[in-house]
Amino acid sequence: xxxxxxxxxxxxxxxxxxxxxxxxxxxxxxxxxxxxxxxxxxxxxxxxxxxxxxxxxxxxxxxxxxxxxxxxxxxxxxxxxxxxxxxxxxxxxxxxxxxxxxxxxxx
Amino acid sequence: xxxxxxxxxxxxxxxxxxxxxxxxxxxxxxxxxxxxxxxxxxxxxxxxxxxxxxxxxxxxxxxxxxxxxxxxxxxxxxxxxxxxxxxxxxxxxxxxxxxxxxxxxxx
DNA sequence: TATGTAAATAACAATATAGTTATATGGTTT
DNA sequence: AAACCATATAACTATATTGTTATTTACATA
Numbered sequence: 001x002x003x004x005x006x007x008x009x010x011x012x013x014x015x016x017x018x019x020x021x022x023x024x025x026x027x028x029x030x031x032x033x034x035x036x037x038x039x040x041x042x043x044x045x046x047x048x049x050x051x052x053x054x055x056x057x058x059x060x061x062x063x064x065x066x067x068x069x070x071x072x073x074x075x076x077x078x079x080x081x082x083x084x085x086x087x088x089x090x091x092x093x094x095x096x097x098x099x100x101x102x103x104x105x106x107x
Numbered sequence: 108x109x110x111x112x113x114x115x116x117x118x119x120x121x122x123x124x125x126x127x128x129x130x131x132x133x134x135x136x137x138x139x140x141x142x143x144x145x146x147x148x149x150x151x152x153x154x155x156x157x158x159x160x161x162x163x164x165x166x167x168x169x170x171x172x173x174x175x176x177x178x179x180x181x182x183x184x185x186x187x188x189x190x191x192x193x194x195x196x197x198x199x200x201x202x203x204x205x206x207x208x209x210x211x212x213x214x
Numbered sequence: 215t216a217t218g219t220a221a222a223t224a225a226c227a228a229t230a231t232a233g234t235t236a237t238a239t240g241g242t243t244t
Numbered sequence: 245a246a247a248c249c250a251t252a253t254a255a256c257t258a259t260a261t262t263g264t265t266a267t268t269t270a271c272a273t274a
Contacts, residue, residue: 003123003130010121013191015232016110019117023110023194027201031211032251038200045233047252066241066250067211081188084120087130093145094134104138104174122262139221152263154222173220173271211250 001083009080012056017041018049025059025072032068108190116187119163124148125156132166132179139175 013019017039024030024038035046050070053059058077059070097103120126124146131137131145142153157177160166165184166177204210 003126007121007123007126010117014114014117014121016114019110019114019194020197023197024201026194027196027198034204034211038204042234068251077191081191084184084188087126087133089134090127090130091134094131097141097145104141149264150221175221
């Protein structure tokens with residue numbers, strides 16, 4: 001996965017409230033009004049958090065009547081774990097650096 | 108791992124420059140002066156990025172003469188992958204919510 | 215000791231993030 | 245249609261992030 005894209009998804013993950021939301025969704029799907037009393041923040045704040053998670057495709061939404069239920073996208077979470085342990089290989093970039101004489105040798 | 112702590116480490120990861128630095132360090136240890144020509148940013152900017160990674164224990168530093176070499180802490184990276192797929196269980200929290208009658212049923 | 219190079223820190227500016235309250239939108243129900 | 249409830253969006257504020265240039269610190273060497 002590209003650095004920019006991976007960084008964007010990691011930014012969506014890098015917040016304790018959003019991590020906790022994901023954790024709750026692992027137990028079961030929730031709607032915004034269920035999440036609000038769990039956190040000490042307003043409804044719009046929760047709404048923006050889930051929206052951020054949705055943009056990163058970490059959750060999906062399903063409207064049921066007046067409620068919007070959010071569910072976790074476990075696949076996406078696995079993808080991130082995989083991407084972290086398989087970052088793009090940049091050995092070629094370092095080889096170029098060596099050709100330009102910009103590397104440091106100090107043994 | 109606690110949400111707060113995990114979020115802090117994810118914040119350290121959630122930047123394309125820092126991800127690329129980690130990726131480079133996977134090939135071999137580098138010092139700041141080697142990283143600078145690879146990125147279009149100043150030496151202090153690179154210095155702050157590696158410092159951020161160090162605080163998150165994603166890299167370690169070793170001084171060799173006038174250079175400071177940074178190496179990746181692969182173990183830490185694995186820890187994050189593990190933590191993401193094993194977020195704290197909050198089913199108890201949801202059970203409390205149900206007792207308070209704050210859950211939504213809509214089938 | 216004086217000079218040079220590498221890296222870190224300080225002070226600052228621009229932008230992004232995460233919260234607030236007020237309001238709009240979507241769907242339900244009387 | 246009117247009232248109601250859940251959610252999203254708008255406008256705004258405070259703080260965090262990420263970069264800059266200038267300076268300091270650490271080490272090596274002429």
